[in-house]
Amino acid sequence: MSEDQALAALRHSDLTASELAALARTPSTLKRRKVVLALATHPRTPRHSSIPLLRRMFTFDLMQVALTPAVPADLKRLAEQQILIRLGALSAGEKISLARRASGRVAAELLQDSDSRIVRAALDNSRLTEPLLEAALANDKAPQALFDIVSAHATWSERRDLQIALLRSEKTPLDKVGRFANNFSADFLREILPESTRSALRDREPGGDHSLKHSED
Secondary structure, X not given: XXXXXXHHHHOOXXXXXXXXXXXXXXXOHHHOHHHHHHHHHOXXXXXXXXXXXXXXXXXXXXXXXXXXXXXXXXXXXXXXXXXXXXXXXXXXXXXXXXXXXXXXXHHHHHOXXXXXXXXXXXHOOOXXXXXXXXXXXXXXXXXXXXXXXXXXXXXXXXXXXXXXXHHOOOOOOHHHHHHHHOOOOHHHHHHHOOHHHHHHHHHHOOOOOHHHOOXXX
């Protein structure tokens, strides 16, 4: 069967699981990138066939698996995991492309990259959610670039829960801390601000800890 014939056959939804499994075992199939992707994303391909296919796939084909609506959630997670395993071997350009286009989970992982270009691309990914970004900010190993960019981001910096996450970190620039602090009560700020941040604010404002005097319910 040629590649075109295989792809044409895979467009039929009435293929049985056994037929799909047989195709996945064909040596020539495994050499054809488009056929492997079509097999992995076919709704009737059995797990024992589709899971081994993931290990053979190119990174951006794995991205397509993770983004295909018909693919079961567990298979999407496995595809994402394969991508995450490979991140260290990818070029900066490949990471930027993934950051822009991949699933929210992959974009969130790329927020931990020290390259600000990659972080910016991930923040503009429409699949990135606020909880994923909040978790990224809570990571002790999160790069300084993440805090610099999020705290100045036109959209993300306006989210209340993200402002709280930024205020909890010593890595957030002090000028941004002062701006976010205006949105919270003094008592709340005393609970969440790191002592080092509070000291730095006091040092910057000789007249007193002005940023902690604002109150808001």
